[in-house]
Amino acid sequence: MILVDTGYVLALVNPGDSLHQRARAWAGAITEPLIVTEYVLWEIVNSLSLPVDRPKARAVVSSLRAASDCExxxxxxxLFDAGLDLHARRPDKEWSLTDCISFVVMQRRGLTRALAHDHHFEQAGFEALLRRDPA
Incomplete structure (x- = not known):
């Protein structure tokens, strides 16, 4: 399984995003099941809150929730408390609470890779796939 992060989805749905082409390449290359937290879904919706983007927000969240290969x-x-605890234990990092919750899920599930560009995933010991092109 590969964890889905907010930045990946936003790059995927925004043709003007600097990572759009790389996100599309990863979307075509992924053959493994995905996993996403509702906290990431909240971030996606919040990031696409302009009236013009709201239909896009609804569509992408509905698509992820309905996908048979996405948990x-x-x-x-x-889970909130576990993420908050990790956030408190790492005052040296600029990790968001949502990222900390994702890290907790990844640790618990034994996951090593995330569809993310955020270097915080690498700081936490995970592979941020969007930092490179798919093989």
């Missing part, structure tokens, strides 16, 4: 991890108090 959506529901938000929970326990």
């Amino acid at each position: 959506v991890i529901p938000a929970s108090g326990e």
Whole structure:
């Protein structure tokens, strides 16, 4: 499984994004199931909140939720607390709470790769696939 991060989805749906072509290449190359947290889905919707982007937000979230090869991890108090704990334990990093929650999910699931460009994933010991082209 590969974790989906907000930046990947935003690059994928925005042709003007500097990572759009790379995100499209990864979308075509991925053969493994995906996993995404509801926290990432919230970030996607929040990032696409302009009236012109709202239909795009709805479509991409609906698509991820309906995909048979994508597991959506529901938000929970326990997961929120685990992410908040990691956030507190790493005051030396500029990691967002959403990223910390993703890191917790990745650690628990034994995942090593994320569809992300954010160097914070690398700081946490994971591979941020969007930092390179697919092989």
